Amino acid sequence: MMKSRAKRISLKPYVGPAGGWGSARSVGNILARENVLASGSLLLTRHNKVDGFQCVGCAWVKPAQPLPFEFCENGAKTVAWEITNHRCGPDFFAEHTVTDLLDWDDYHLEQPGRLTHPLRYDLESDRYRPVSWGAALDEIARELRASRARDPKRAVFYSSGRCSNEASYLYALFARLYGNNNLPDSSNLCHETTSVALPESIGQPVGSVSLADWGHTDCILFFGQNPGSNSPRMLHPLQEASERGVPIITYNPLRERGLERFTNPQSPTEILTGHETRISSQYHQVKTGGDLAALTGICKAVLELGALDHGFIAEHTHGFTAFAEWLRGQDWAELERRAGLPRIALEATAAVYARSQATIAVYGMGLTQHRAGVDTVQMLANLLLLRGNMGRSGAGICPVRGHSNVQGQRTMGVTEKPDLVPLDRLKRQYGFEPPREAGFTSVEACEAILAGTVDCFIELGGNFVRAVPDRGRVEPAWRRLRLTVNAITKLNRTALVPGEISYILPVLGRIETDRQATGIQSLSMEDTTGCAHGSRGMRRPASAHLISEIRLVAELGKRVLEPNPRVPWDAWCDDYRLIREAISKTYPETFFDYDRRMWEPGGFQRPLPACKREWHTKTGKANFITPNGLDEDRDMPEDGPDVLRMMTLRSNDQFNTTVFGYDDRFRGIKGTRDVLLMNRLDIDRLGLADGAMVRIETVADDGVRRELPGLRVVDYDLPVGCVGAYYPEANVLLPLWHYAVGSMTPAAKSIPVRVHRMDGDTARTRHGRPQMSLHP
Numbered sequence: 001m002m003k004s005r006a007k008r009i010s011l012k013p014y015v016g017p018a019g020g021w022g023s024a025r026s027v028g029n030i031l032a033r034e035n036v037l038a039s040g041s042l043l044l045t046r047h048n049k050v051d052g053f054q055c056v057g058c059a060w061v062k063p064a065q066p067l068p069f070e071f072c073e074n075g076a077k078t079v080a081w082e083i084t085n086h087r088c089g090p091d092f093f094a095e096h097t098v099t100d101l102l103d104w105d106d107y108h109l110e111q112p113g114r115l116t117h118p119l120r121y122d123l124e125s126d127r128y129r130p131v132s133w134g135a136a137l138d139e140i141a142r143e144l145r146a147s148r149a150r151d152p153k154r155a156v157f158y159s160s161g162r163c164s165n166e167a168s169y170l171y172a173l174f175a176r177l178y179g180n181n182n183l184p185d186s187s188n189l190c191h192e193t194t195s196v197a198l199p200e201s202i203g204q205p206v207g208s209v210s211l212a213d214w215g216h217t218d219c220i221l222f223f224g225q226n227p228g229s230n231s232p233r234m235l236h237p238l239q240e241a242s243e244r245g246v247p248i249i250t251y252n253p254l255r256e257r258g259l260e261r262f263t264n265p266q267s268p269t270e271i272l273t274g275h276e277t278r279i280s281s282q283y284h285q286v287k288t289g290g291d292l293a294a295l296t297g298i299c300k301a302v303l304e305l306g307a308l309d310h311g312f313i314a315e316h317t318h319g320f321t322a323f324a325e326w327l328r329g330q331d332w333a334e335l336e337r338r339a340g341l342p343r344i345a346l347e348a349t350a351a352v353y354a355r356s357q358a359t360i361a362v363y364g365m366g367l368t369q370h371r372a373g374v375d376t377v378q379m380l381a382n383l384l385l386l387r388g389n390m391g392r393s394g395a396g397i398c399p400v401r402g403h404s405n406v407q408g409q410r411t412m413g414v415t416e417k418p419d420l421v422p423l424d425r426l427k428r429q430y431g432f433e434p435p436r437e438a439g440f441t442s443v444e445a446c447e448a449i450l451a452g453t454v455d456c457f458i459e460l461g462g463n464f465v466r467a468v469p470d471r472g473r474v475e476p477a478w479r480r481l482r483l484t485v486n487a488i489t490k491l492n493r494t495a496l497v498p499g500e501i502s503y504i505l506p507v508l509g510r511i512e513t514d515r516q517a518t519g520i521q522s523l524s525m526e527d528t529t530g531c532a533h534g535s536r537g538m539r540r541p542a543s544a545h546l547i548s549e550i551r552l553v554a555e556l557g558k559r560v561l562e563p564n565p566r567v568p569w570d571a572w573c574d575d576y577r578l579i580r581e582a583i584s585k586t587y588p589e590t591f592f593d594y595d596r597r598m599w600e601p602g603g604f605q606r607p608l609p610a611c612k613r614e615w616h617t618k619t620g621k622a623n624f625i626t627p628n629g630l631d632e633d634r635d636m637p638e639d640g641p642d643v644l645r646m647m648t649l650r651s652n653d654q655f656n657t658t659v660f661g662y663d664d665r666f667r668g669i670k671g672t673r674d675v676l677l678m679n680r681l682d683i684d685r686l687g688l689a690d691g692a693m694v695r696i697e698t699v700a701d702d703g704v705r706r707e708l709p710g711l712r713v714v715d716y717d718l719p720v721g722c723v724g725a726y727y728p729e730a731n732v733l734l735p736l737w738h739y740a741v742g743s744m745t746p747a748a749k750s751i752p753v754r755v756h757r758m759d760g761d762t763a764r765t766r767h768g769r770p771q772m773s774l775h776p
């Protein structure tokens with residue numbers, strides 16, 4: 001039976017603020033639906049507190065002086081999702097074949113609840129069947145050993161950015177002892193652009209802004225990040241800044257409610273009196289991919305105003321003269337055309353910025369997920385450097401990371417880039433020769449799977465097949481893998497595309513108590529500002545059969561690798577403090593006295609050299625980086641009049657591929673995700689109508705047909721020529737090779753498409769199957 005949306009659809013503009021009563025009501029609804037209203041409400045008081053647990057949602061800062069309820073609507077939803085009382089056990093799998101389940105959409109797949117037993121795919125009955133942990137681990141280990149004997153580079157160890165620092169450290173060590181650096185993670189699909197761009201600009205792969213800076217800033221620039229849905233706790237410092245009169249200037253193709261108005265959902269007075277805070281003082285609806293041109297224009301205007309910090313530029317930077325010359329050579333008309341904004345808008349931003357003594361620049365996927373993403377992030381850094389806004393109180397660059405520990409995972413060595421890892425220290429500490437050759441990014445892992453050079457894919461969290469581009473090509477290739485292992489908490493599509501041998505291994509979530517030989521264990525994570533925090537699970541595990549991610553990695557380590565007395569898998573599992581000791585040996589500068597410091601209020605911050613105006617770059621200075629050109633999409637055919645740029649969006653009711661519901665409250669879309677947001681002029685120009693059913697087709701000349709039928713046109717306020725549809729449904733349209741130059745982050749915010757009207761019968765919504773075919 002097909003399971004997909006079956007709700008009343010309503011599409012009308014949302015008039016309320018972000019936060020407010022709508023937010024409080026939405027949290028209550030989800031706690032009730034997951035059947036955890038009482039216990040969930042109590043647990044939420046321990047959320048993001050010292051001695052509590054760290055949110056399983058986003059990576060926004062966990063302050064030293066938390067609010068009474070230091071959580072947001074979406075954090076509460078992700079918590080309720082994990083602690084749900086619903087269970088997805090062997091009965092469920094006895095009832096449904098995998099082929100049946102492939103017709104279910106993302107929402108319905110996760111709805112049965114937490115996975116309770118290890119399961120092995122049985123081809124004959126086309127069902128997942130329960131299996132003992134021992135048998136599962138033995139077979140997985142046998143396959144990994146066989147593949148390693150063939151070539152240690154034929155296994156991939158993916159993770160989604162949720163695992164604790166402790167689990168990540170062991171996972172990365174395991175992969176390197178196994179013999180490769182194939183450690184792609186979700187950040188390859190996300191902020192890898194940041195990790196490539198910022199080291200060249202300012203000598204560190206992470207941002208330079210701490211929470212304290214928000215209290216001292218006098219200007220905030222916001223590029224392509226949506227705090228109302230994706231990091232709502234950030235709305236509190238934003239509200240505070242706005243009430244102090246700090247100008248907040250936003251560049252975003254959509255008018256996102258959280259960047260327009262906010263009512264604190266935790267303040268009864270604000271809710272009752274209808275108090276709203278205006279957030280953005282200027283809002284510029286830049287064209288998707290137009291930020292590189294827009295930022296260039298702002299830099300040019302700052303230069304023309306002469307509003308430079310000459311002292312800073314002379315003492316701390318490199319490359320200014322070449323950059324300034326390049327700026328002078330840029331043509332305003334061309335910049336206006338590419339940005340989709342008039343010169344006067346860019347000059348208005350420059351004028352405000354030129355008066356500021358301390359500016360913070362915030363950004364997210366709107367900059368990183370573009371072909372020119374690296375150039376664009378570096379242009380934002382250039383803008384800050386022009387006025388010395390780096391390493392100064394109240395100023396700096398602030399990438400907003402996604403998954404709750406995506407940054408910590410990278411710090412712990414989960415990366416395909418060996419240069420980022422202290423391999424020599426690992427060599428001494430564990431007495432082995434670590435592999436030096438770069439491993440696969442997520443995109444390269446897909447390419448290798450397509451080429452048939454991967455045997456085993458281990459997924460420690462996440463929903464890889466659903467999150468990556470080109471699903472129509474990747475899914476069939478995925479089925480040819482010898483071994484796929486899904487160490488997850490809820491059922492998702494990746495587990496339904498089995499390789500020859502396929503397992504679902506259910507693991508403990510972070511909110512659950514993790515009891516090992518020496519008692520209940522704690523974990524740690526790093527937030528988006530580089531602070532590491534302790535976290536203690538406090539909920540009874542969803543099933544007696546769950547094991548921790550740490551135990552899982554250790555059990556594989558014992559079974560796959562030759563014994564090594566310096567790698568005490570069992571002792572590490574018995575007492576996670578010993579893992580933290582090992583981490584402090586590998587990273588002594590940051591993680592000394594780890595076990596104590598992680599419980600300090602606000603966590604402890606890793607050393608961030610740019611904050612002290614120390615530049616760990618090749619030139620020893622902060623670098624102005626001049627791009628090669630302003631083309632957004634050099635790999636795509638020239639736009640015709642009927643070609644639109646599609647960005648893939650997140651709704652307010654999802655966490656990545658986890659879909660909580662079909663409502664996107666702030667955008668006024670209710671009961672459906674099958675929509676195409678479109679400007680009125682484009683709707684008219686292409687002879688469509690508001691509400692028309694359409695089929696989308698990617699414009700690319702590689703001979704592959706990529707299509708998504710069954711979307712409903714919604715007349716929406718976005719720039720002419722730009723359209724929006726939801727991720728992950730739209731991933732089938734994104735070619736694997738359309739990614740950011742330098743970082744390989746898929747260019748999910750700029751897919752050239754054509755829109756075709758569908759008639760009558762063909763206009764049915766199909767969720768599960770990728771609508772794609774290959775031309776011979």
Ligand SMILES: Nc1nc2c(c(=O)[nH]1)N[C@H]1C(S)=C(S)[C@@H](COP(=O)(O)OP(=O)(O)OC[C@H]3O[C@@H](n4cnc5c(=O)[nH]c(N)nc54)[C@H](O)[C@@H]3O)O[C@H]1N2
Nearest residue numbers: 074224225226230251288289364365366402403654655656
């Ligand atoms: N509730 C919830 N929270 C989440 C997540 C979630 O799915 N749901 N995901 C988590 C993860 S892993 C991540 S990485 C973050 C993602 O959080 P964000 O970085 O906010 O990512 P998106 O929502 O994909 O897109 C951000 C914004 O970019 C705008 N945009 C699109 N194209 C462009 C462009 O060309 N230029 C500009 N200037 N803007 C553009 C969109 O309109 C949107 O407002 O959130 C994390 N938090």
Ligand SMILES: Nc1nc2c(c(=O)[nH]1)N[C@H]1C(S)=C(S)[C@@H](COP(=O)(O)OP(=O)(O)OC[C@H]3O[C@@H](n4cnc5c(=O)[nH]c(N)nc54)[C@H](O)[C@@H]3O)O[C@H]1N2
Nearest residue numbers: 160186190461462463467488489490492648656657727748
């Ligand atoms: N077109 C398009 N594609 C995108 C994006 C986009 O904006 N547009 N965004 C990209 C981004 S920013 C990201 S980060 C990726 C996300 O890619 P992933 O991180 O791979 O995907 P998620 O949806 O976060 O993974 C959800 C699954 O993780 C499992 N899970 C949840 N909690 C835990 C846990 O505690 N432990 C374990 N082991 N498993 C757990 C659950 O089973 C759940 O089904 O998608 C990327 N793809």
Ligand SMILES: [Mo]
Nearest residue numbers: 186190402403
């Ligand atoms: Mo992300």
